[in-house]
Amino acid sequence: MLVILNAKASEKEVKEVTSRLEAWGYKIHISKGVEKIVIGGVGVPEVNELECADVLRSLPFVEDVLIIVKPYHLVAREFRPEGSVVKVDDVEIGGPKIVVMAGPCSVESYEQVLETAKAVKQAGGRILRGGAFKPSTSPYSFQGLGEEGLKILYQVKKELGLLVVTEVMDPRDVELVSQYADILQIGTRNMHNFRLLSEVGKSQKPVVLKRGFGATIEEWLLAAEYIAKEGNPNIILCERGIRTFEPFTRFTLDINAIPAVKELSHLPIIADPSHGTGRWKIVPAVAKAAIAAGADGLLIEVHPHPEQALKDGPQSLRIENFLSLMEELKAVAQAVGRTL
């Protein structure tokens, strides 16, 4: 930690900083410049550095406090430099093979899920996505079929031999959803629902953790740290678009985040071009971009009849478009040394 004071700071003020740092267990280095004094707190004491920094920042004569050590540990790249692979049954996420999770935004009926799941399987996909509990901006919108939806997913999964990923949005539902799903999903609006993160961390289920659309990469990794800290290392990050001023697309998929996360963390990362764009016409281009940028997989909305979808139709691919995208993705995966 580096504490910046004005060069005119009194000895008493410098002392006030150093004695606190020492009390927390830091060793002290002082560097006096013409305009600023920099007090370095060195060592890795057993205190929360973010909190200590805030304490110092509230001293009126402290100009700034800089933290130079990352606030997350278990999910940091340094913790597992070779990268981690999350295994779900016989599917590996984070390995050489790109994993595509596809399906409808919401589970509406057995027939709808079955038709989509068959297409996913036909295209070589192994993981079916579909929402039974749906977070909706409006209380008047469809909120999902709940447990009935979970049962439909489970039935289709059994019939076709697929795996299932589905969202959980309430800490009280983690157990229930875990009975039906192979992978839990934490949605963008719940990335900061810390109680839910902890509950999912206590489970051992693999979890797709979507980035909050207003969250920085660091906050996202700290959310993953919540899960890891409770003992669940099976975390798959998912970039799904951030909110910017651009109105043409619903969100802006942060393509930079893919290589950035690869640098900062050992966790696998997938991308969701459906929510990241909000427009099915540009989903294929952005899906290919994500793979080219190094993503380990994709989460894509596919619907047999998007114009009848109860949710997010505008961003869902029709089955025929999904099938041709999968062909195109194979070439891109190969171009970056991977397979699909």
Next chain:
Amino acid sequence: MLVILNAKASEKEVKEVTSRLEAWGYKIHISKGVEKIVIGGVGVPEVNELECADVLRSLPFVEDVLIIVKPYHLVAREFRPEGSVVKVDDVEIGGPKIVVMAGPCSVESYEQVLETAKAVKQAGGRILRGGAFKPSTSPYSFQGLGEEGLKILYQVKKELGLLVVTEVMDPRDVELVSQYADILQIGTRNMHNFRLLSEVGKSQKPVVLKRGFGATIEEWLLAAEYIAKEGNPNIILCERGIRTFEPFTRFTLDINAIPAVKELSHLPIIADPSHGTGRWKIVPAVAKAAIAAGADGLLIEVHPHPEQALKDGPQSLRIENFLSLMEELKAVAQAVGRTL
């Protein structure tokens, strides 16, 4: 609802739109231009307009769908044009008197809360704020004292005759927190925690609903609608800053949102200049601005010793600064025809 098609759209395509609209209960108006065809769906059918719009948007020949009726109803200004006043004991929020809720970010000890609460009372404040359950970006940061913190708040409130507002972040805690608090608070990271919104809606407790730092005004009002829809009309909105590209301040307090909400909704609105700036030096200026802009109250962090605070010290006012701010606020309140 207005559905925009290219002027070259076929009759069959126009028919596909109109027959859907009719099936949902809309009456049809068609207006053909040189470049576009506009199909108006008129009437207020008992369907969710947002969902119907999404269905139409997913038709490949539909260029755009525009919704011209607001998606919220119970919290809309039209629902109660005279504005609503939330009563908590003998305190009225939304009336002529500005209400200041002040106290520490986190409850740390009985002594700390008591000292701050005395200052709040001395300055004429009636409502004490303080967090017992704390949402923290890092799992290694202080998470609050939990029920012990609630008890401290309750004890101080009884001793000094104040009212208490405190955060609830888990639907499972609503009942517990309601036993101790007079007003529940939903934090910025939980504005989209729809299960929590519903649970709080089922209670009859007054609730401060903070704006998500990545949420639009419309999404915020829809979150309020979730609470209102469950039967709880006692909602106080709180503007607490949105996330922008500006790095000097932690967040950007959206001052425009205050008159905007007054125009769009009948609910009272308060402002939180502490979180909205993240810097105690500029809190007083922004607090005065919020009142001048028409806010019904303020939520301010005050700490007897910010440099010892376990959380958010950099944005907490010292007691002496808080007391002088209260004096300044009186003059501003009067300038806009209100009292403090």
Next chain:
Amino acid sequence: MLVILNAKASEKEVKEVTSRLEAWGYKIHISKGVEKIVIGGVGVPEVNELECADVLRSLPFVEDVLIIVKPYHLVAREFRPEGSVVKVDDVEIGGPKIVVMAGPCSVESYEQVLETAKAVKQAGGRILRGGAFKPSTSPYSFQGLGEEGLKILYQVKKELGLLVVTEVMDPRDVELVSQYADILQIGTRNMHNFRLLSEVGKSQKPVVLKRGFGATIEEWLLAAEYIAKEGNPNIILCERGIRTFEPFTRFTLDINAIPAVKELSHLPIIADPSHGTGRWKIVPAVAKAAIAAGADGLLIEVHPHPEQALKDGPQSLRIENFLSLMEELKAVAQAVGRTL
């Protein structure tokens, strides 16, 4: 400057940093921690610190470079701690009296300007605003009357004894505009037009420098530094809203920026609630907020017939609304110890 290296950095790598710092004239302080090495470059050498930092950042083993001295000097608060006052004729901007600059967005005709100017004068205003050269997002929109517009402004100014502020958008026009105007204005889209900044800096005319809607406070102050560096100290900053994700308002007026600029710089600062909101209905509330937050003045669009305006009608106040706002502003100014 602080250069952060991994604690595992080799002696050769440390040497590569220190020898560069020494060559630039810095003295060296090294602080070795468990995870990081911090190399401090101390002193104020005659090099550009931003550039030196970039050079070091491009060394593959350098993790980060932190600059702790502000990159601007002439406009920094430290340069003139008491604050500066810009005098235009007998009007002082930055003194105890709030200065309101009002008028139409665009000059359309002599009659329009005269009618508005009379209202400005009647309300006690001394400075008339109006655009003769207009930056328009669309090439098909009105681009202003050019020199003819300047002449109209000049004529009305002479008749009524007002001062005039008007925009200049091309370095080739600085001389021309200076002949007619008392204050030059640099618009939000030209804040980064460095050639224009330099040209205006060479003139001695007072200048209103609007914040770029995508610019940080630091970049804005650096733009002011461009002007000051050329010898023109008569700079008035103008906060006019930044671009955020909120769609209800055209821009988000950054109210935090007002006290922030007061802390960082000695320059006077005014606010433009017309562009900062884009909606005349909320202009008065935000105008009052800006004054309460410490702004030294306002730039407001007033039009006798907004529904006939060629530009920006939706954000222009009618004359009667402007007159009543001025009354309300008097009370707010007084509440914060100033006059109008």
Next chain:
Amino acid sequence: MLVILNAKASEKEVKEVTSRLEAWGYKIHISKGVEKIVIGGVGVPEVNELECADVLRSLPFVEDVLIIVKPYHLVAREFRPEGSVVKVDDVEIGGPKIVVMAGPCSVESYEQVLETAKAVKQAGGRILRGGAFKPSTSPYSFQGLGEEGLKILYQVKKELGLLVVTEVMDPRDVELVSQYADILQIGTRNMHNFRLLSEVGKSQKPVVLKRGFGATIEEWLLAAEYIAKEGNPNIILCERGIRTFEPFTRFTLDINAIPAVKELSHLPIIADPSHGTGRWKIVPAVAKAAIAAGADGLLIEVHPHPEQALKDGPQSLRIENFLSLMEELKAVAQAVGRTL
């Protein structure tokens, strides 16, 4: 144009809207709903629709005005549905071959440019980039070598048989820069410098138009329309990152913008992953993503010794990294049916 009124609007108010629309040459369609009245203005009159909309918006009883026709024409996809190809000598931008423009951010010396240019040529590149006039946020930073820099570029171009792209930032320099360069570049900070756009439009030189980092796609296309309207159709759009709240990267490259522009406009589009990320380590991943998303080319910063660069070293690739990236790009180009 669609004008939205409250259903309670009086006949006189409806009349005020319709008579204006008729005066501008629109035909009228009225559609009365339960909550709103929608007045459609149909036809394509010879007025500026943006301005007319603003006039109507300023009527106090008008709730909203929606424009459903795009405000740009010459650069719209409809104008040339097959897409346009910009030819520079024998190089085609927008055709099947991906075009890479590479070189140093700033021209520093003949030796530096020559060394980099040789690498560009060796990798099969045809276009050399390099800045002689540099827009710098700080007035104390390197502003470029000016005409001397142009001469160096010209000399190297002649020696190696390359083409040159370089920035022009002042309308007064367009003629000078055109003498040396094959392609003019308008930088992100000048996208809204309308005088510069017009001046470049009057020239017939091909121009790379970078997106303003705070500009929407629509504003960017309107800036292109400024150039096209003056008679210069040789426009190459360049996505170079937008400003968001994410601090890890300097900007956020908007990958969605690539397929979005392909849908909305016929102009070729390239991407600048160097400025779009600000970190050389993630440049290769984002470069590959841009090609996978459909970009027609790349603008990449390459420097023989980034740690000695006077500008933007942190985002410049070393020559060896550039050469290996070019190999990787070949595979990605092929995967999307193109060549490099």
